[in-house]
Amino acid sequence: xxxxxxxxxxxxxxxxxxxxxxxxxxxxxxxxxxxxxxxxxxxxxxxxxxxxxxxxxxxxxxx
Numbered sequence: 197x198x199x200x201x202x203x204x205x206x207x208x209x210x211x212x213x214x215x216x217x218x219x220x221x222x223x224x225x226x227x228x229x230x231x232x233x234x235x236x237x238x239x240x241x242x243x244x245x246x247x248x249x250x251x252x253x254x255x256x257x258x259x
Contacts, residue, residue, distance in 0.1 A: 197258075 217224055231239060 234242075
């Protein structure tokens with residue numbers, strides 16, 4: 197993995213997040229409200245699941 201790959205990954209994340217905020221700001225607000233109501237442990241597990249999914253996708257596509 198090179199610095200170019202890391203920069204590309206970060207750029208793609210920023211583009212996707214920016215599109216979500218630009219195209220559906222009310223959806224983002226509802227999502228944040230739902231996250232606030234979720235217990236801390238559930239949010240932590242959701243974050244870990246997201247990380248594992250990302251690692252698996254990297255492994256599949258880069259493997």
